[in-house]
Amino acid sequence: MSTPSSDVLPLLTRPSRFAPLWANWWIPVAIGLLILLAPWIEGGTPYAGVHWDKFWARITMLIGINLTLAVSLQLINGIAGQFSLGHAGFMAVGAYMGGYAVTAHGAAAPTDGDAVPWMNPGGALLFVLAVLLVTAVSGLIAYGLYRAVRLLARLHPKGPVAFMWLLLAWLALDVMLKTKGVGGVGGGPASNPLGAINLLGLTIKTIGASFTFLLDHSSPLAALLTNSIPASLRKPSTLIVSLLGGGTAAAIIGFVVGLPTLRLRGDYLAIATLGVSELIRTAITNSEPLGRATGFSVSTFAVEADASDGTLATYYFPWVYGVALLTILIVWRIQHSPKGRALQCLREDEIASSAVGIDVTGHKVMAFVIGAFLAGLGGSLFAHYDGYMNPKQFDMQRSIELVVMVTLGGLGSVPGTIIACLLLTLLQPTLQTSEQWMPHWMPHWTLSITSFANQYRLVIYAMLLILAMLARSRGWLNFRSRGQATLAGTT
């Protein structure tokens, strides 16, 4: 074999002369964010003198949270091409996990008499660990069942059906034993003829015991953990625990849900993910500790006496935009890496992908899990900033909004998603407040147009989506030329 000709290789390994201006767009973004974050990093109260307008403070935070959510959805919907309508579900998992960990277990310190909120990162951490333990164990059990069924299907085509019947028979036998007072599944007297099944009961009991131990946020272990953290760092560390807990819980749910559903394609996958997100929402709506349909107030910084919306925004601004930047960085770098190229192959042709040895389901699940993790982070931040949890906030409408952002931004284009996210999140408040900002010299009918547009905002969303599909199926804000070599050194 000869060496590559000299006129080709340098072209491929150095940044292209024709690299678009926005190829290194993240550098100015990172510098800007560093400047914004600098006072916070130095310590003290950042932006203490800055006056935050209540309304726009809220919108600024919403943009940051939406950036996290939309860019993480871009990884699933755009880059991997797996059309998911269930992102709000992952967001809900993250939000409830993060919110509840802080509210129920991270608010009051075990040793502080005056019970300053936000001071018990140890308690929050133990709670997160407890929930993750239970989720992981149930996930493992579900995965084991799934592998067993797959193995049975390989051994004999009728295997899974026989397995189901056996399971049903076992359950029926158990009910019969229970009604006769002999015992049954999950422990019972030693006379239980199905003695081996006690193993299951023992497992459940062990998990339950460790669960109740971990749930005790005034336990010595929690106190030890909390007291090992300096008082000034307890607030941020509680937030970090809540963020990571929310993200990990969402990732685990993403894995458990992704394995079976990602075998589906196209419309079927969209319907399955929609079903999963509704399932999560319904489960939350019916859960007593999570406040059912009315929800609960998240015990955040907001409950401190002097917290107004302005100081709240001051505290959360670096967190929200830090997570957004992290998400953008992770998704962008994954896209321009071997795994990203493999995901792009899946989007183009699954059969050809497996013919070159790409593990189709594995890569889909990977994209799903990472997307869910990042959505969980966004959800947890949402819980903290919003301060009030309600299942209605995570309905299908929210998923659709995110899908519109991703689609308008261009499937596979991260910069496009960022711009679409900014525009669409700003659209509603801008239209709403048109009476305030519209100059007086503008003709009267401009106000009628903006108020009409405000009223029919959702209709306009849908029309934009249809127009985008008809006119530019790769997105209105997608600047990338079709054949640009992703290996050509622009990253």
Place this chain on the structure above:
Amino acid sequence: MSLLDVDNISIRFGGLRALGDFSFKLEPGDLVGLIGPNGAGKTTAFNLVTGVYSPNEGTIRLAGEEIGGLGMAAINRLGIARTFQNIRLFGPMSVLDNVAVSIERCDSDGPFRHARCLIRSVARTTGFFSARSQTVDRAMHLLETLNLAHHARRPAASLPYGDQRRLEIARALATKPRVLCLDEPAAGMNPQEKMALTELIRGIREKFDVAIWLIEHDMKLVMNLCQRLTVLDHGQIIATGTPKEIQQNPKVIEAYLGEGAVH
């Protein structure tokens, strides 16, 4: 022990037995053809060996290792690569990327390979950059060998037909196969392109140390190129042998030209 040992495999689709009692052996460095009329089951045989379908009966061994029933990706990783009758390239991706994905897949082996690769990519370690430049080098070598280097940055779908066929071969070779299955590589080519393809396939066998198994309708090309031939009709093997033997086999002539042609 043969490199590829297919022993009595069969597959049924509902009531139709698409392939029955198909046995076949491939030694290292072989160049063997599979021919037969339309609908004879040639592509089905390919699909069984490359893992698109699992056989109902029989065993498939690659260097002694049973591979029947494994998935396509797993079989590819064990060393069988293929091309498709209807070209299946990653159309909007560049020619370079089409080859690079196959190379990058080979690079990541061992425990936790997905996690390690992800962390390397997100952290952009030096390993990431050296792996990337190695990938580009190897992909360009391969494209040079197959005379595609000047197209490297173009979208695969924009290539001329013959180049697309060659790119598919390049992509299959990038997975470092021990067996290369070519499904009608000359379909839609003009006589000059077919001549070039014959030379290319011979060259590939020498340079890449790979056994080649190919389906082809062009008899001239097959007789020219292959050492041995297998003839399929209605899902059954009707003849095996050297091209000369096959040309004179009355059963084969009957299968192609119909009954009463042998007179």
